[in-house]
Amino acid sequence: MSRYNFRENEAKWQSAWNERRSFEAHADPARPKYYVLEMFPYPSGKLHVGHVRNYTMGDLVARYRRAQGYNVLHPMGWDAFGLPAENAAIAGNVHPAIWTSENIATMRVQLQRMGCTYDWTREIATCHPEYYRHEQKMFLDFLAAGLAYRRESWVNWDPAENTVLANEQVIDGRGWRSGAIVEKRLLAQWFLRITAFNEELLDALKTLDRWPERVRLMQENWIGRSEGARVQFPIGGSAEAVDVFTTRPDTLYGASFLALSPHHRLAQSLAKDDPALAEFIAECDRLGTSEAAIEAAEKRGYRTAIEAIHPLDASRRVPVYVANFVLMEYGTGAIFGCPAHDQRDLDFARKYGLAVIPVVLPPGEDPARFAIGDTAYVEDGVAFNSDFLDGLSVAEAKRAVGERLEKLQRGERTVAYRLRDWGVSRQRYWGCPIPVIHCPDCGIVPVPEDDLPVELPQDVTFDQPGNPLDRHPTWKHVACPYCNSPSTRETDTFDTFFESSWYFLRFCSARAPVAFDRAAAEYWMPVDQYIGGVEHAVLHLLYSRFFTRALQRCGYIDLAEPFAGLFTQGMVLHQTYQNSAEEWLFPKEVGADSDGQLTDAAGRAVTISRLEKMSKSKKNVVDLDDIVDTYGADTARLYLLSDSPPERDLEWTESGIDGSWRYVNRLWRMVSEPAAELPPAGSAMPRDLAPALIALRRLTHKTIATVTDDLDKFRFNRAVARIRELTNALDDIPAAEPGAGAVLREGIEAVTRLIGPMMPHLAEEMWQTLGHAEAIADAPWPVPDPELARDDQVTVAVQVNGKLRGTIELPRDAAAAEAEEAALALPQVARLLDGKAPKKIVVVPNRIVSVVA
RNA sequence: GCGGACGUGGCGAAAUGGUAUACGCAGCAGACUUAAAAUCUGCUUCCCGACAGGGAGUGCGGGUUCAAGUCCCGCCGUCCGCACCA
Numbered sequence: 001m002s003r004y005n006f007r008e009n010e011a012k013w014q015s016a017w018n019e020r021r022s023f024e025a026h027a028d029p030a031r032p033k034y035y036v037l038e039m040f041p042y043p044s045g046k047l048h049v050g051h052v053r054n055y056t057m058g059d060l061v062a063r064y065r066r067a068q069g070y071n072v073l074h075p076m077g078w079d080a081f082g083l084p085a086e087n088a089a090i091a092g093n094v095h096p097a098i099w100t101s102e103n104i105a106t107m108r109v110q111l112q113r114m115g116c117t118y119d120w121t122r123e124i125a126t127c128h129p130e131y132y133r134h135e136q137k138m139f140l141d142f143l144a145a146g147l148a149y150r151r152e153s154w155v156n157w158d159p160a161e162n163t164v165l166a167n168e169q170v171i172d173g174r175g176w177r178s179g180a181i182v183e184k185r186l187l188a189q190w191f192l193r194i195t196a197f198n199e200e201l202l203d204a205l206k207t208l209d210r211w212p213e214r215v216r217l218m219q220e221n222w223i224g225r226s227e228g229a230r231v232q233f234p235i236g237g238s239a240e241a242v243d244v245f246t247t248r249p250d251t252l253y254g255a256s257f258l259a260l261s262p263h264h265r266l267a268q269s270l271a272k273d274d275p276a277l278a279e280f281i282a283e284c285d286r287l288g289t290s291e292a293a294i295e296a297a298e299k300r301g302y303r304t305a306i307e308a309i310h311p312l313d314a315s316r317r318v319p320v321y322v323a324n325f326v327l328m329e330y331g332t333g334a335i336f337g338c339p340a341h342d343q344r345d346l347d348f349a350r351k352y353g354l355a356v357i358p359v360v361l362p363p364g365e366d367p368a369r370f371a372i373g374d375t376a377y378v379e380d381g382v383a384f385n386s387d388f389l390d391g392l393s394v395a396e397a398k399r400a401v402g403e404r405l406e407k408l409q410r411g412e413r414t415v416a417y418r419l420r421d422w423g424v425s426r427q428r429y430w431g432c433p434i435p436v437i438h439c440p441d442c443g444i445v446p447v448p449e450d451d452l453p454v455e456l457p458q459d460v461t462f463d464q465p466g467n468p469l470d471r472h473p474t475w476k477h478v479a480c481p482y483c484n485s486p487s488t489r490e491t492d493t494f495d496t497f498f499e500s501s502w503y504f505l506r507f508c509s510a511r512a513p514v515a516f517d518r519a520a521a522e523y524w525m526p527v528d529q530y531i532g533g534v535e536h537a538v539l540h541l542l543y544s545r546f547f548t549r550a551l552q553r554c555g556y557i558d559l560a561e562p563f564a565g566l567f568t569q570g571m572v573l574h575q576t577y578q579n580s581a582e583e584w585l586f587p588k589e590v591g592a593d594s595d596g597q598l599t600d601a602a603g604r605a606v607t608i609s610r611l612e613k614m615s616k617s618k619k620n621v622v623d624l625d626d627i628v629d630t631y632g633a634d635t636a637r638l639y640l641l642s643d644s645p646p647e648r649d650l651e652w653t654e655s656g657i658d659g660s661w662r663y664v665n666r667l668w669r670m671v672s673e674p675a676a677e678l679p680p681a682g683s684a685m686p687r688d689l690a691p692a693l694i695a696l697r698r699l700t701h702k703t704i705a706t707v708t709d710d711l712d713k714f715r716f717n718r719a720v721a722r723i724r725e726l727t728n729a730l731d732d733i734p735a736a737e738p739g740a741g742a743v744l745r746e747g748i749e750a751v752t753r754l755i756g757p758m759m760p761h762l763a764e765e766m767w768q769t770l771g772h773a774e775a776i777a778d779a780p781w782p783v784p785d786p787e788l789a790r791d792d793q794v795t796v797a798v799q800v801n802g803k804l805r806g807t808i809e810l811p812r813d814a815a816a817a818e819a820e821e822a823a824l825a826l827p828q829v830a831r832l833l834d835g836k837a838p839k840k841i842v843v844v845p846n847r848i849v850s851v852v853a
Numbered sequence: 854g855c856g857g858a859c860g861u862g863g864c865g866a867a868a869u870g871g872u873a874u875a876c877g878c879a880g881c882a883g884a885c886u887u888a889a890a891a892u893c894u895g896c897u898u899c900c901c902g903a904c905a906g907g908g909a910g911u912g913c914g915g916g917u918u919c920a921a922g923u924c925c926c927g928c929c930g931u932c933c934g935c936a937c938c939a
Contacts, residue, residue, distance in 0.1 A: 003891085214857060218934060221856065226938075246939060259939090299937065325937035335939045343854085344937065418938055537934080642877075643865055651865065655878055663877090665891090721867070721876035728876090797872040802920050804872055842919050848871045850919045 004668035006632025010761040014115055022777050023062075023117040025073040027508075027523045034070035035524045036062045037504055039532030039540070042079045043103035043125075047110045048621035049652060050572035050614035053640045057569055057716065058531045059116040060641065063757035064711050066117070067781035073524050075507040076111065076118040078104050080127035081431045081496045083163075089430075089462045096430040097458065100127055110624055114633045115760050117777075122510035126499035131506065132432040133453030134515035135498055140435060140446045141554040147193045148424075150444065155423070157185040162466055163427050190434060190492070191421040194546045198223060198417045200560070201545055210565035212647075215537045222538045224418025229402050230332060231411040233258055233308035235266075236317055242266060242308060245331030245416050249405070250397035253386040254338040254359035256349060258308045259301060259323035261333040267322045270304050277302055277322060284324045299348050300324045311410040312387070312401075323348070331416045339376065346376040359386045360394060422543060424495045429460055429468045431493030439480035439487040448481050454489065467491055500540055501547035504530075504562055521557050526564045534568040541566070567714055570649040572640075573611040574620040579604040584619040611651055622652055634759035635661045641758055642720035664762060666727065667755070670748055671766045676735035678745045681771035685746065686739035693743045699729050700747045701788035707754050708781070716758075723754050745770070753782045798823045799850045800832045808849070816843040823849035 017023060027033075038058035041051065062074040078100075085096035092099070104125060111118065124131055142148040157163075160180035194201075202223045205216045228247035235241060242258060260267045262284040271278040280302040301321035310316035318336070325344070326335055339349035340358040349356055356372050360381040367384045383389040383397045392400055405411035425434065433454040435447040447454055457475040460468035469475060469491040480487040502515070508524040509517035532540075541563070548562045577585040579600045590598050590606050598606040614621045627636050639660040644650040689697070703726040710719035730747045733740055749770060756763040756776045767776040791812055796819060798806045805828040810819055820841050823829060833853055840852040 214934085217857065221935060224935095224938065228939080244939085248939080323937090325939090327938070330938050337939085342939070344939080416938080418935095534933085645866080648859095648866095653865085653878075656865075659878060662891090669892090717865090718867070718876085724876055795872075799871080799920065802918095807872065840919060842871095844871060844920095848920080850871080852919050 004632075004665050004762065004765075006634060006664070006761070009765045010113070010115060010633055013761045013764045014112065016764075016775065017115075017117075017777060020775070022775070023072075023074065023119050024121055025071065025075075025119045027520050028071050029523060031071040032069070033073065033524055034062075034065040034529075035073045035504075035527045036065065036529045037075065037507070037527045037531070039530070039536060040077045040079050040500070040503060041107065042082055042084070043100055043107055044084055045103050045106070047107055047624045048614055049624050049627055049636065049640070050574075050621065052111075052114055052624060052636070053572050053646075053650060054531055054533070054569055055111065055114065055116055056637045056640045057567070057646055057714075058529075059114070059637075059760075060711070060716065060757040061529050061531070062117045063760060063777070064781065066777070067753075067756065067779065069780065072117070073507070074117050074119060075122040075124075075510070076116070076120070077122075077124035077503060077507065077510075078107075078126065079496065079500055079503070080104065080125040081132075081493075081499060083428065083430070085430045086428060086462065093462075095458070095460075097127065100125075100430075110628075113628050114624075114637065117760075122507050124503065124506055124510050126432075126496075126503065127430070129453045129455050132499065134506070135432055135494070135502065136435040136447070136452050136454060137449060138502070138515065138551065138554070138556075139494075140449065141556075142192060142550055143446060145550075145554050147196065147550050147553070148190060149193065150188060150190050152186055152188050153191075153423070155185055155187050155189060156182040157187075158182055187425075189423045189425045191423050192546070192550070194422045194543070195417060195419055197546055197549050198225070198419055200549065201419075201542065204545070204561060208561065208563075208566070211563075212534075212566065212568055215534065215541065215566060215568060218537045219542055222419060222542065225415060226417075227413070227415050229398075229405060229411055230414045231311055231336065231405060233311055233318075233336065235320070236307045236309055238306075240266065242320070242334050243332040244334045244336050245414070246336060247416075248338060248341060248398075249401040249411075249413075250383060250386075250389065250392075250394050251338040251341045251359050252310075252312060252336070252401055253383075253389065254340050254357045255310060255318055255336040256339055256355040256357060257318050257337045257345075257352075258320045259326050259335050259337060259348075260304075260320065261326040261328040262322055262324065263328035264322070264326075264333045266334075267304075270306070270322075274305070277304060280322060299344060299351070301348060301352060303352070311408070312404065319354070321352075329420050330418060340372045341376050341378055343376040343378070346372065346374075357385060359383060359389075422495075422497075422546070424498055425492040426495055427467045427491075428493050429456070429462075431496060432498060433469075434490045434492050434494060436490045437478060437480060437487050438490065439483060439485055441485045442480055442482050444490075445480065445482055451481065456493075469493075497540060497543050501544045502551065504544070505548075505551075505557070515556065518557060521559075525557070525559055526562050529565045529567065530563040531567045531569060533571070537568065567646070569646050570644065571613045572650050572652050574614050574622060574652045575608060576612045576618050576620045577606050577608060579606050584617065586619045611649075613649075614652070627657065631657060631661045632664070632761075634762045635664050638663065638720065638759055641716040644717060646714055646716050663724065663727075664759065667751065667759075667762060667766065670727065670730065670751070671769045674741075674744060674748070675731065675733055676740040676744045678741050678748075678770070681745075683742060683745070685742050689739045689743065690734065690737040692734050693737055693739055696729060696733060696743050696747060698788050698791060699726055700743075700750045701784040702791075704750055704754065704782045704784040705789045708784075711757070719754075720758070723751055726751055750782055752776065753779060794846045796823075796846065797848045798826055798829060799848060800829055801853055802850070805829055805832065810846075812846060814845070816845065819843050819845070819849050823851060 036058055038054050062072050066072045080100050085100050088094060088099045089096045126132060139148060158180055202220060202225055205219055208216060226247050228245055229249040231244045231246060231249065232241045233244060262281040267281065271281055301323040304320050304322060306320045307317040308320050326333065337345035337348060339346040339354060339356040341360055358370055358372055360377060361367050361370055361384045362377055362379065362381045380394050383392045389397045389400055402413035433456060435452060435454045437445050437447060439445055457472055460472060462468060476489040476491055478487055478489055504527055505516045505521050509520035544562050549560050551557055552560055577587060577590050579585055581604060585600055585606060589600055600606050612618045612620055635657065639657045643656055703722050706722050707719045726747060730744060733744050752763050752766045753776065763776045794810055794812050795807050796810050797804055798808060806826045808822045810822060820843055829851060838851045838853055842850040
């Protein structure tokens with residue numbers, strides 16, 4: 001019994017593909033292109049099996065489309081800037097550049113061992129000046145176009161990483177990476193004006209019909225468009241006014257208070273003369289976003305000394321609060337509260353004893369009696385207690401108030417978005433330098449294009465906290481390029497989402513002297529199939545969509561949407577172990593005591609915890625090299641594709657990978673020790689075959705058809721199941737029948753070609769063993785014989801009163817009468833009918849005969 | 854709280870409204886073997902039954918239909934995303 005020698009074969013075929021340069025892509029306008037891209041990895045060290053699910057799927061798509069005749073671009077690169085490199089530098093006294101390039105070298109070999117069809121001539125690493133110089137130029141272009149700007153803003157300060165986090169990167173008040181509690185600080189920051197494309201980014205989601213609905217919805221919610229009005233409330237006894245944004249201008253007459261964000265200009269200025277308010281604001285800052293999550297229900301306000309005048313009724317005044325739940329970054333940083341028709345406002349009003357004035361009457365209620373209890377009324381109704389609005393519906397009242405406010409110049413109808421501009425400044429070393437210079441005379445000036453790139457200095461130390469660029473002895477000191485005054489460079493670097501926002505364009509012409517060759521980009525773009533984790537559903541994908549538009553506006557390319565098709569794959573989960581101290585343990589750290597109870601080295605009880613995403617911190621990673629050494633790349637690829645639907649999470653199990661390994665060997669035996677003697681490759685199929693052999697041929701062609709369909713629809717697990725079914729059937733071939741060898745060859749060849757995108761090395765070896773000179777990587781995708789792919793004989797179910805009572809065999813597309821007759825002839829059916837005529841018979845051709853007794 | 858997804862054997866999971874549990878994992882029994890591994894064969898939703906067969910069955914309760922895992926209404930549960938968004 002021969003075992004499949006994956007070690008020899010995988011190396012052999014990988015070098016054969018290399019020598020033939022099989023996977024180098026060349027733009028060719030005469031051929032249809034297909035750009036398949038997996039989200040490029042951060043070179044964190046070593047790959048584990050969880051990382052490669054994504055690449056296995058991408059490679060399957062690339063090989064499948066290639067076989068279908070597309071000119072495929074399938075590149076790979078490295079998202080090489082980022083904080084872990086600096087952390088490693090601090091922890092291990094190794095330079096980030098060295099740490100990164102060593103990781104890249106390791107991971108490149110790992111990926112190559114997986115046998116993926118990457119065009120390595122296009123490999124990029126974003127930390128190379130030849131890459132990042134182009135984004136420095138882009139930034140200068142954005143600056144000139146008004147798409148980049150600098151302003152002071154409240155930022156989330158991560159004290160562990162010494163860096164600023166975007167709001168999106170703060171999770172439960174903690175840094176999304178470090179987990180440190182985030183503080184608030186005021187800092188001058190560079191921003192990209194993503195909000196200039198609010199409407200477009202939202203509207204174009206509708207056109208992304210090959211994106212998962214879920215991702216589109218998440219982006220829609222993230223952009224968060226809401227229609228409403230800006231309303232001006234004058235402040236009593238002063239010339240000032242507070243601008244408020246509301247989505248419910250129709251409830252303006254129900255206003256009973258104003259609430260300002262603690263960071264609102266007015267709140268800040270009031271605090272100067274009000275120590276208690278200053279303390280309240282400080283408290284809000286201290287709580288930050290962290291405890292707010294814990295005390296989600298705790299809405300607190302501070303009543304200031306001032307009052308606001310109702311914009312439509314100068315005789316009414318409402319108190320002005322500073323409240324911990326009003327966001328400075330959304331709307332105008334101030335709201336009016338209408339407790340009767342907003343639950344949060346109602347809670348606030350009850351807490352501070354404020355008036356609750358209902359102004360929307362629910363259908364069928366008596367205006368004289370209607371009162372609000374514990375629940376605000378937020379549905380549609382008819383305006384009342386509202387002067388000129390009385391009798392109008394909510395929608396009508398919104399419009400009427402808007403018109404009145406506009407006429408009085410006390411406000412206007414407007415649209416607010418939740419989306420905020422993208423802060424791109426990071427106080428870090430290992431990132432792309434922001435190409436500006438701070439001149440004492442000229443102010444902030446761009447670095448002249450001829451001076452690009454601004455390269456990171458290599459000679460830095462990590463022996464002190466903070467940004468090494470800041471304390472570098474010479475790097476930041478330059479003469480102003482415009483007036484020659486002694487000046488300093490910007491020491492902030494870009495958010496690493498900057499690099500990943502255009503790398504897919506760079507791949508189109510990875511060695512071009514410009515960011516990307518326009519003709520190449522216009523040939524290859526957009527990406528036809530992008531594949532990555534759903535964790536990037538909002539940030540990376542939204543930034544890339546914005547960036548592409550920004551480049552379009554700056555004349556780089558005529559393209560708005562970079563990714564025509566998107567697939568988000570599930571995570572790979574693995575069992576975890578935790579001891580009684582809730583520390584994660586490696587499997588090898590777990591033993592058992594004499595009672596069979598699992599324990600750790602210190603004798604603490606160990607429990608098998610829930611399945612978790614593979615991660616170093618949970619100590620449940622399965623090393624890719626171990627798996628490839630033990631089972632080979634094809635086995636790993638098969639398992640990653642076969643066990644769960646691709647969009648769902650996959651549980652990694654030892655027995656599962658074992659099962660895939662068994663199947664690899666079974667396939668190999670099928671060609672190395674065929675069940676019937678195979679005629680030479682290319683032999684004609686004999687004419688007269690036994691029915692069992694014809695059935696086998698039918699199954700072969702049907703499998704080609706269904707697998708093709710499954711691959712088109714990303715149903716890889718189903719495709720594997722179909723191929724296994726065919727394998728099972730081929731194993732049972734009646735080998736003694738005349739023509740069995742020819743039928744077996746046809747079946748085996750189909751299997752070999754169908755597994756080509758999944759297990760490429762094995763497929764090549766099988767194909768060669770079957771006597772083919774051509775590589776399967778260059779062979780076309782099989783096409784089923786349509787006549788054979790359809791059954792000529794079908795099994796039709798027979799139901800009586802909705803219950804299955806038997807089956808009948810009929811020729812395909814048999815007449816309804818014939819089916820009916822055969823069904824009624826079944827003894828079971830006759831018995832149940834008991835001689836009576838059926839009330840009704842429903843015949844669905846080729847499927848079912850349903851008899852109603 | 855809002856939005857979304859999901860709920861099927863011991864487990865991962867299949868199933869254009871038409872034979873529920875394909876394919877695989879695990880388990881059990883057997884063959885081969887000195888033995889083990891590997892491989893092969895058979896069984897494996899539950900209940901009754903020796904078999905034949907019968908009954909129940911896709912989280913729960915209703916409904917539409919000749920026919921519902923699938924469609925509709927109402928619950929329950931799990932997971933994910935967002936969250937003082939005015």
